[in-house]
Amino acid sequence: MIFSVGCEIGYDVAQQATLIFNIEAMRGGRQRVVSERLTITPNLPADEKTSEESGNRYLRLTVPQGVVQLRYEAQIELDALHRAPAVIHEVPIATLPLDTLPFLNPSRYCPSDQLARFANRQFGNIEPGFGRVVEICNWINSEVDYLFGTSDTTTTAADTFSLRAGVCRDFAHLGITFCRALGIPARFVSCYAWQLKPQDFHAVFEAYLGDRWYLFDATRMAALDGMVRIGVGRDAADTAFATIYGQVMPLPIRVWSEAINGDKAEEWTTDAVSVTRD
Amino acid sequence: MIFSVGCEIGYDVAQQATLIFNIEAMRGGRQRVVSERLTITPNLPADEKTSEESGNRYLRLTVPQGVVQLRYEAQIELDALHRAPAVIHEVPIATLPLDTLPFLNPSRYCPSDQLARFANRQFGNIEPGFGRVVEICNWINSEVDYLFGTSDTTTTAADTFSLRAGVCRDFAHLGITFCRALGIPARFVSCYAWQLKPQDFHAVFEAYLGDRWYLFDATRMAALDGMVRIGVGRDAADTAFATIYGQVMPLPIRVWSEAINGDKAEEWTTDAVSVTRD
């Protein structure tokens, strides 16, 4: 399927500031950038780089005093891999690829050490495999209220676990935390999400199972095979759509994601879905 | 029943220090001090006072450099009130006695504000009354591991909730926290506990239900009608058996509690038990 995604972001800059954006769709695997256009107003030179490690695309701007606005629009073809959940197994620590190991470590918002006992009590006896991560998502969806205004940028998964409320980023952090506590590498994914209402940047997570990273969304607010990935990292600290060094006032933001053929998904897939490699 | 309880506590004091002890059995209600003896070695003058508010008995000593040792031994008659759980109701906030209201507030180790959503999700639909607090104890007993070395003097009930491990004080803090979140006044109780193994100071809690404070022990490690109450307060911060101002090294401690008639309880009571008033 082909998706038309994009965003408009702006800032009123008090005095010269450096801004790093991560809003462009990732390239590679089963996600193909058919076309894209980035407009910066005023027309400032931008330093564009793609991280070799993560594939995240960064745009770094040094912005003078005044208003700066970005518009990104792209057509993205997603050829998501669908697999039957039942055939996807967990990988023993002994044979996990080396580059997945950092995603077992606790991070700023995913203190998996603190929730390890609970994770093992609650999910330790479930048969390992894709289905266990689905159970984690079921638990989060059932036990945590999706509520704006209950969390902020300092909220960790341990906080969310106690508070029992949060937004998409908190749901993702909690899912990642439980996975890591069980020995399953897990990482944070920011994305454009088809059918998400209201439209905004979305946050989900990936767990490493079988031979690749599979997508999970504990909020159940969008279809897994309609997510255009922007950034991956250990948690939200690594995947901010904008990181700001300086004093700026954010202007209203607009985000969109539409299927080109306009099809509404009748039902969202319950397949295992991955777009990270061929 | 009559219990013989006591303790031996000592400190090696580096230089003059002030120590406040709360180790003597409370007087009044259905707990009668038949006899007691306190020995301080060396024979230092002690400032003894009973708090009007709580009934806690404090012993304040100013101790010179050297070793100080206390031995407290007492015979205590407990005429615990037993009631059928089914007849004990929760009291609406609108009619709670004024002096129970502070025990609805969050305290150092019982941040009931932080766990309010969970408490209401988990226990909010249970029929109010004594049985609801029993359910709280059941939940704690089932979901939290009793393990030494997992908590310390800074551990709050929110920490214990995440960690899922703790000792008697942590179990009490969690029970208190859930009660307060549900609008049930609850307070911390330190005590000598018959049949507790190994013998040590014990920590339980009281909830205000019907017309009085009833005892609860989420650890289920001792009989409710064999607890000789020492101190009550908002949480462990109010009921330390020793509070030390100065530099001291603690010596080994010994605590005991025996039934005079030597009867072993065949089974622990499941009645509602209260000793706070006639």
Add this chain to the structure above:
Amino acid sequence: MIFSVGCEIGYDVAQQATLIFNIEAMRGGRQRVVSERLTITPNLPADEKTSEESGNRYLRLTVPQGVVQLRYEAQIELDALHRAPAVIHEVPIATLPLDTLPFLNPSRYCPSDQLARFANRQFGNIEPGFGRVVEICNWINSEVDYLFGTSDTTTTAADTFSLRAGVCRDFAHLGITFCRALGIPARFVSCYAWQLKPQDFHAVFEAYLGDRWYLFDATRMAALDGMVRIGVGRDAADTAFATIYGQVMPLPIRVWSEAINGDKAEEWTTDAVSVTRD
């Protein structure tokens, strides 16, 4: 001096709720209620009680669905005791009155155990006495930014210490925390504050020095001898102007405090000020 103080508070109540207010001026000591009037609309029966322990005046209402509004207005005569700071000493733990000891314990928002090492490093070598608490206020005033929006109802003094920003309640919590860590009993005070801009309920603290409780305000936003005390307690958890059991929407609030003679204080006093007893 005589002050005209008061407030208007209202709630839109979704369904029957119980509300406990603590908005009336305390009586006794050097604070005299010359006249006062409380209006509840609609005219609901109120349960009014004064805590023997604290002197706080509580007003408990059970409110049906709909809008409830309270208006409290009072004329208060303050005959604040002024003393020279230099003559006021700290009281050794060994001779502190028993009823001040709970105010040495850590509480929900004042975890004095966690900041004890810092407090002793920073303030331990300052000469004990009134001046040491002034130094604590100076430090807070200098090192913490007064900023709305940086703290919320879960913020502790340890959080404020790290964040270095907060509002009056956070300033008071930090002052209390440092005092307790140094062995000085300290408690939270809510009040009407003359010359506070903008007018609102104010939060300050009292430390027990010499033979009584003295007022301190680390925000330096109002005159110490123009504070009409409403509630005292261990921290903000004990002195909320409204505690709500049920679902309500707060309406805009109005608070005022004026000197009857309209005198502007030319300079705020630097005396030690106490109003707690004759």
Add this chain to the structure above:
Amino acid sequence: MIFSVGCEIGYDVAQQATLIFNIEAMRGGRQRVVSERLTITPNLPADEKTSEESGNRYLRLTVPQGVVQLRYEAQIELDALHRAPAVIHEVPIATLPLDTLPFLNPSRYCPSDQLARFANRQFGNIEPGFGRVVEICNWINSEVDYLFGTSDTTTTAADTFSLRAGVCRDFAHLGITFCRALGIPARFVSCYAWQLKPQDFHAVFEAYLGDRWYLFDATRMAALDGMVRIGVGRDAADTAFATIYGQVMPLPIRVWSEAINGDKAEEWTTDAVSVTRD
């Protein structure tokens, strides 16, 4: 200089477990492994890999029930770069290499977001450059007590900031946190440390300044040019010398680091020291 470093580590394994070690000296830059020998008893197959991203060397073992022991010994030549502190500048965010940016993000133990206001108040007006990071180390060394038993594996830099006590890992976390809050990339380094007393694995940090990573040790317990680097990462979560999946009991550990020529450093260098590249 050439150093003879090594360690002996052992575990009593309750049932088959997977262990990942990071104890071998890094290769490359100005650190050359002259010779090394790793002995595993019993002689188990080991999966050895070096992370492309960090250069950390990992050793993964699947261990049956019983005792497993590792002995690593190596001769390492360090040709540390020495530079005059005064000529080393901070790099504006606008021109930092892309792969240093993740080291500006908050991590599990380095919540730089939480201490940002303090860092900017305390260090924001110091002239940027190598000297500013030295000032950060001076502050930590002066304001935090080096004390065993005050921190554990859950302690963050925000905790250490409040507690004012910790060990080498806590000192490093605090230094990293302040650097990141100021816009200076900083990362955690585990190492063998010549002249450290008592000998153990040591933890220091690196800040990216000028054109490379420079070493800093806020504990001041070892010479910067005698540190044989083992692992680098965002914080201690990335650089554990042993990560254990399974139930094991650690045996006593031994660590050593000696200069081959036996020279005692008369004075430790105050130069800027880097070993990361030629």
